[in-house]
Ligand SMILES: O=C(O)CCC(=O)C(=O)O
């Protein structure tokens with residue numbers, strides 16, 4: 001199994017936005033110089049790009065906090081930095097433009113600008129958000145999302161880009177809904193001189209979506225409109241004849257064609273069914289806890305008598321706790337700073353993967369890094385504190401893992417343990433470590449909207465609270481995996497989500513959590 005990793009989320013972190021904004025200022029300066037040496041058409045193209053950048057810098061969009069506060073703000077920025085740049089790039093590929101192009105490309109690489117596949121990533125992020133949080137396309141496009149401040153609406157071309165991508169991804173119903181809105185908005189808008197999208201392009205993607213949904217009549221009507229708008233649109237007459245013949249039943253191959261158009265769209269990762277937990281609609285745990293219990297735990301440990309753990313019991317069997325105030329804000333800042341240079345697009349250890357044993361994947365869209373204690377003293381401090389709070393031996397624990405999710409970033413349902421009865425691959429349980437017995441998941445940020453951790457089999461939803469940690473046992477006392485610990489990280493709707501994971505292994509825990517013989 002091998003997935004291509006694109007930016008399946010929209011922006012990964014505030015820090016990325018900050019770097020990109022700084023680089024963009026330099027790019028605009030370079031472009032200003034080039035304007036002077038350019039002929040008229042190139043000058044117009046460059047100025048149009050510069051004006052867009054200026055709009056961004058002069059609007060609240062220059063503030064990274066504002067950008068990550070709403071998927072649409074993020075989207076507009078990503079579009080300018082990816083397809084906006086691509087449009088200008090074509091004008092710079094010759095003569096005097098070339099040296100400038102190289103300089104700009106270098107700045108873009110260093111600051112990790114979104115690439116050409118960013119629009120695809122954004123469309124996939126939107127889809128995940130729409131499905132999980134049940135957002136209608138018209139509300140999404142208008143900037144009305146649950147629980148966050150309204151953003152300004154998307155333009156017709158923006159809606160086209162999202163819809164067209166969903167058409168390419170085979171999500172025809174969503175594609176049609178976005179393209180219908182693009183079409184409604186089209187007459188009311190002033191055109192972007194750098195964009196080559198025409199009304200007939202919207203109509204064409206829409207007719208294809210309807211065709212794939214099995215609505216040949218609608219596809220035909222739309223094709224007729226295309227011919228009215230643009231008689232020279234490629235293949236338009238042939239398409240009209242084909243659809244006409246399909247509807248009349250006069251083509252021999254109509255039966256095959258009809259089958260083809262109703263084939264199911266490709267299956268993809270979708271957590272829509274369980275979205276109710278992500279939406280926080282049902283948070284009564286099945287663990288039959290009449291009252292949540294809160295206690296101050298000291299484990300009779302002098303370290304904790306001075307600083308007792310505020311422990312909240314969320315669920316029993318599997319045992320899930322919230323530990324409150326486990327890390328100081330100053331430690332969080334330090335940790336994020338240290339982690340920033342190490343973060344990589346998330347990889348999952350998977351059986352049957354390539355030689356490295358790791359594949360880049362769509363099931364987890366986040367950036368992550370394992371941080372060794374040697375990197376910074378704050379890491380050792382946190383590790384030590386986790387050991388004291390959980391009363392577990394940290395000797396065999398894995399290094400602290402930091403992960404950051406941007407808007408749309410998520411982690412689909414999974415188990416943290418390796419000894420899965422349904423998966424015979426146990427190579428990650430090194431005998432000297434054992435399996436991942438317990439997980440401590442520290443929330444390093446509040447999340448503006450979305451981003452809960454849910455346990456769908458036991459109806460538990462945990463909303464991130466900066467400085468708190470979720471702590472649970474993945475294994476039964478006999479060492480087998482507890483299948484009820486299935487959990488997921490819900491897609492982030494607004495803001496950034498940072499977490500730190502500590503996976504505590506079995507070996508060395510005989511004293512405090514002996515297994516049953
Ligand atoms: O992001 C979350 O809430 C869950 C993360 C998680 O389960 C993991 O990293 O293993």
Ligand SMILES: [Fe+2]
Pocket residue numbers: 414415416487
């Ligand atoms: Fe997990």
